[in-house]
Amino acid sequence: MGSSKASYHRQIWCILLLVIQQCVAVDFRNILAVNTLPDGEIETRINYKKISAKETTVGKGSAIGLKYRQIHRGNNLLQLIYDGSNTLTDCEFVNDEKLSKTFLNNFKQDLSNLIATSNVSIKSLEHISPPKNIKSWLSMKKLRRECRRLHSRLRTEAERMKHLYYSNSTYISRRSVVVDPSFVTSNESMETFAWIMVIQRQIGGRNGFSNQFSVNVAPILHRAFPYANIGEK
Numbered sequence: 001m002g003s004s005k006a007s008y009h010r011q012i013w014c015i016l017l018l019v020i021q022q023c024v025a026v027d028f029r030n031i032l033a034v035n036t037l038p039d040g041e042i043e044t045r046i047n048y049k050k051i052s053a054k055e056t057t058v059g060k061g062s063a064i065g066l067k068y069r070q071i072h073r074g075n076n077l078l079q080l081i082y083d084g085s086n087t088l089t090d091c092e093f094v095n096d097e098k099l100s101k102t103f104l105n106n107f108k109q110d111l112s113n114l115i116a117t118s119n120v121s122i123k124s125l126e127h128i129s130p131p132k133n134i135k136s137w138l139s140m141k142k143l144r145r146e147c148r149r150l151h152s153r154l155r156t157e158a159e160r161m162k163h164l165y166y167s168n169s170t171y172i173s174r175r176s177v178v179v180d181p182s183f184v185t186s187n188e189s190m191e192t193f194a195w196i197m198v199i200q201r202q203i204g205g206r207n208g209f210s211n212q213f214s215v216n217v218a219p220i221l222h223r224a225f226p227y228a229n230i231g232e233k
Helices: 002-026 097-116 132-138 140-167 187-203 211-216 218-224
Strands: 031-036 042-048 051-058 066-073 076-082 088-095 121-124 177-179 228-230
Touching (some): 051 132, 066 132, 076 140, 132 140
Antiparallel strands (some): 042 051
16 A cells, blocks of 8 residues: 555656656746856846847956847847947858757757756746847847948958058057958958957057956957967967
8 A cells, every 4th residue: 555655656746747847848938037157147048929039248347248149030040249338249140940940959958957957037028028128139130230230330440450450560469469361351251350450449459459358358259260369479
């Protein structure tokens, strides 16, 4: 009798566990989730209607705070980088089924893990609109227009900076930024080149990158832009 009762309780617990797992794994619709990582990075995830988005904030409150956003809808994935003043500094739009599925699968899995460990603050958006500061994430068309405008500005800036760079070797310390001439031949590379130059002016001035830049931002740019020797002394 006792053995039968224990077996019955085990079955009940197994059923409850399966139900909980299913809820955690599947029900991520129309929610806003925020969590803070041990290193201080803040992750914000939102699923609202047909949009899934994630923002990672690095160095919040500092002069070089960066925000990395990924906006997903269908097979479209828009990736954007904002500086500490919430100004768009770089972006990329791709229409790629495989890449989009990877993002969405990671989005669901990470959210499921966070919910399971109670390591996240969650707000239901089932009957309310997203917060005002997050609504801007949900307009893919508007964000794509902003991205195209940025690329146009960066191309213009790249041409200007390229001319200044080669016409005056003292304008930028060659010890701080050494660029392979072939690096600025394509539009995409020129945009990257312009972004590096703009960040350098904003943070390190005209005579090279500051130590703070080298410590906090240079590692990120090293991974993204392997052709540029950034922050070397």
